[in-house]
Amino acid sequence: MAIGSGKGLAGDAGLQTSRLIVYLFVALFLMALDHRAQYLNRFHSAVGELVQPIYLIIDWPLHWADQVSRWATRSQALIDQNERLSDELSRQQADLLLLQSLQQENQVLRELLGLSKARRFDALAARVRRVDLNPFSHRLIIDQGRGDDVAVADAVVDGQGLLGQVDRVSAGSSQVILITDPDHALPVRVARTGLVTLAYGGGLRADLLLPDLPMNVDLVAGDALVTSGLGGVFPPGLPVATITGIDRPQGENFAVAQATPQGAHDRARFVLVLTDDQPAPVGASPNAEDPTRDG
Template identity: 40%
Template sequence: MALSTPDSEPRLFSGPAPGLRLVVLVALAIVLMVFDHRDQHLARIRGYLAAALYPLQEAVDAPSAASRWMSDNLAARERLIEENAGLKRELLLERGHLQRMAALEAENARMRALLDSTAKVGDKALIAEILSVDMDRLRHRVVLNRGSRDGVFVGQALIDARGVVGQVTRDRGSSSEALLITDPDHAVPVEIVRNGLRSIALGTGDLERLSLPFLARNSDVKAGDLLVTSGLGGSFPAGYPVATVQEVRGDSGEPFLVVTARPAAALDRIREVLLVQPPPAEVAAPPEDSPLPPPPPAATRTGKPAPAKPPAAAPAAVPAATPAPAATPAPAATPAAPVAPAAPAAERAE
C-alpha cells in the first residue's frame, strides 16, 4: 500500500514549476534575514537550535577528534621517550664529568698544599707522582715517576704537605724507588721542638706508628711533643715535621723509655710527593793538602827586617873571623858584633 499519493503531497511543492518554489524560498529567506538583522528576532531561536544540534556535532566530530588525540598522544609519547633518553645520556655524561671535576678539585687542592709547603720551606723541590705502592708488613716502599733524568738522587728526602714521607733508595733512570719512614729498615734523626732533645725515630712496619727506643728514662719527653728532622747526617734537611709523640711509657727495670709517635704525613693516602734537595753548604772546608802561608819576617833589635837567608851567609863570615881570636885577647871578641853587616856583602858576592 502506497504511503503517499500525488494528491496527498502539498500543493506548494507539487506541480511542474520548480522555479517558483525556488523563488518563494529565496524570498522567505530574505525576509527572515531582514527581520533578524533589524530586530534580532531569530537570535534566541538560533541559540536553541545550536544547543539542540551540539550533541550531533560532537558525535559527527568524535572520530576525527579521537584520531587527532591518538596521533598527538602517540607523537608526544615518542617525543617524551626520546627526550627522556637524551636527558638520561646527558645526565650520565654530566655525572662522569662531575666526578672527574671532583677528582681534579681534590688534586688541585693537594697541589696547592704541596706548593704552599714548598714556599714555606724554601728548599729546592720537585713534584713526583706515586706509580705503585708496596705496603707489605715488612716492606713499605713506593715507586715514583721521577728518576735521575729529572735530577733525583739516592738518599733524597720525600715530603708531602704535612711532613716527611721517606727517602729515595734506588734510582731507575726515569723512575725511582723510595723507602717510607715506617719501614722497619728506616731511621730518621729527629729532635723535639719543645726542648731540642735529639733522638732517632725508627719504622715499625705500621703506617700509624714510629718508635723512639733510644731515650733514657730521665729524658724530657711527653705526649703531644712535635718531632722534626734534626738535619744530622745530611739526608733530611732540618725542620721538617716527622711525627707527634703519642705515648711515653717507662717500664720498671728498663734503662730506656718506650716512646711511640704518629707520623705527620698521610702515608696511606699520598698521591704526590715533593723531592727535597738540601741547599749547598754555605762555607766549604779547605782541602787538607793546601799549603800554609809563610810566616811574616821577624824584626831585629834595630827595627829593621832580618835578611831572607841569614843562616846561609853566617858560615861564610865565620871562617873569615876565626883567625882573629888567636892574636887578640878574649875581650877583643866584643867587636865581633859589627861583623853582621858582612852578611849582605857575602850575599852580594854570591
Template identity: 40%
Template sequence: MAYPGNPAPRLTDGAGSTLPLLAYLAIATVLMVADLRGGFAAQARVHLSALAEPVWWLAAAPGRLIDGAGEMFTSRASLQDDNDRLRRELQVNASRLHRLLAVAEENQRLRELLGGTRGFRLNAQLAGIIDVDLDPSRQRIVLDAGSNDDVRVGQAMIDAGGVLGQVIEVTPRHSTALLLTDPEHAVPVQVARTGLRAIAYGTGRTDMLRLPSIPQSGDIRVGDRLVTSGIGGRFPAGFPVGVVESVKPDETQLFVVAEARPSARLDRGVEVLLVSNIADGVNAGPPLPPPPVPEQENEQAAGDAAATDAGAAAAGETE
C-alpha cells in the same frame, strides 16, 4: 464525462488547498510592511541570535576540543624537548663542575706541598706516586721520576704533613722510596719543645714510630712534636716527623721508649716532594738563557760591527 466509480472533482476541493497559501501570502505581506515601518524583524533577529548562541557554542565545541588537544600535545612535545635539552646541559655542566672540583683539590694539594718548604732554602721537585707497597715488612712506593729528572739516591721525600721517607733506588724513568715507617728505616729527630735528640725507627705500621733508648733524664712528653734534626745531612732540619703519643720505661727500666704517630699522610695523597739543600746543587736546573736582544738593538749592533770592520780595513790600506 464521468466514469463509474470515479467521481468528478468538486470546486470546494481546489478552494480548500488555495486558501492557506493566500493566508500565508497575506501574513508575509503584513510582516514585510511592519518590518519596513517599525523594524520589528531586526529586533527579532537580535533576540533569536542570542537564543541561538548556545547552539552555536555546542556546535563549535568539537573543533575547539580538537584544537586544544593539538596545542596540548604540541606544548607537551616542546616541553619534553626542552626538558631533554636542559638535562643534557645539566649533565655537561655537572661533568665540568666535577673537573673543576678535581682541579681545585689538586691545586690545594700542590699548595700544601709547596707550603711545606716555605721558610727553607731548599730545592723541591714534584713527583707522582705510581705504586704503593704497605706490607708490614716492606713499606715502599714507586715514583714517576728518575735519574732523567735529576733524582738521586738518598734524597728526602716529604708531603704536606711532613717527612715521608727517602729515595733508595733510581732508574732512568722511575725511583723507589723507602717509607718512614718501614722496619729498616731510621731518621734522626729532635723534640721541638726541648731540643732532645733521638732516633725514630719504623715499626711496619703506618700509624706508629718508635723512639728507643731515651735517657730517663730526657725531657719528652706525650704531645711533643718531633722534627728532623739535620744530623747526618740526609734529611733537612726542621721538617715535621710525628707527635709523641706514649712514653713508658723499657724492659731494663734504665731507658724510656716513646711511640709517635707520623705527621705524613702515608696512606693518602698522589704527589710527593723530593727536597734537598741548595748547597747540594741537586735539582738546581740548567742555567737560564741570556735575555733576547730587541731587533732594533740587533740592527744597531750589526751596523756598528760593519763600521768597525770598514774602519779596520781602511786603516790597513793606509798602512
C-alpha cells in the same frame, strides 16, 4: 715422556739434594751480603731496570682509570675545588713572602757569623705508582728517576711532613724507603724541648719508635717531632711526627716512645722530592750520612 724425565727418581735424589744445598748457600750468602752492606747496589739497580715494565703494567691501567673518573667529575665540584684551592694559594703566597724576607735575613746573619750557607733544596713533584711491595717493608715507587735528577738519599715529603728518602734510583722511577720502615733510622728533634734522638721505623706494629730515651725524659703525648738535620741527609725543621705515648718499662735502661707520622704514608698520591740545589757541604762523608740500614 713421563718416564724419560726421571729427575725425581731415586737415583737422582742425591744429586738433587746437593743442588738444593748449593742453592741454599747461594741464597743465604746473597741475603747476608744484602743485609750487612750495600755491596749489591749495582746489581739491584741493574736488575731494577728489568722489573720496571711490571710496575708500569699495573700502574698504567689504574692511572688511566683515575683520569677517566676525573673527566667524569661534575663541573660544580671542580669549581668548588678551584675556589678552595685559589683561596689556599693566596694565603700561602702571603706566608711565602714573609718566608722570603726571613730567608734573606737568615742569610745575612749567617754571613755575619761566618757560618756556611744553608743548603738549598729544589722540590720536584712526583706521582706515586700504584703498586704494593711486600708487607714487611714500607716502600713506595715514584715516577721520577735518574733522568729527572733524583738521587739516592733525597728527602721525600708531602704537604704535611716528611715521608722518607730515596733508596734506589732507576732510569724512570725510584724506590722510596718510608720513615716507618724497620730498616730506617731518622735523626729527630723534639720541637718543645730541643731534645735530639733517633726515630726508628716500627714496621707493622707501630709507626715510629724512639727506643733510646733516658728514663727521666721530658716528653708527653702530643709533642711534635721535627728533623734535626744532623747527619746531613734531611733539611732541618721538617715536621715528622707526633708523640702518641711513652713507656717506661720497669727494670729497663731506656724509655720507649711511640709516634705517628704527619705525612700521609699509605694514602699519599703525589709527593715532593727535595733534590739538592748545590753540592753537599764538604767534610761530610757519604757513609756517615746514610741513616738507613742502621740495624
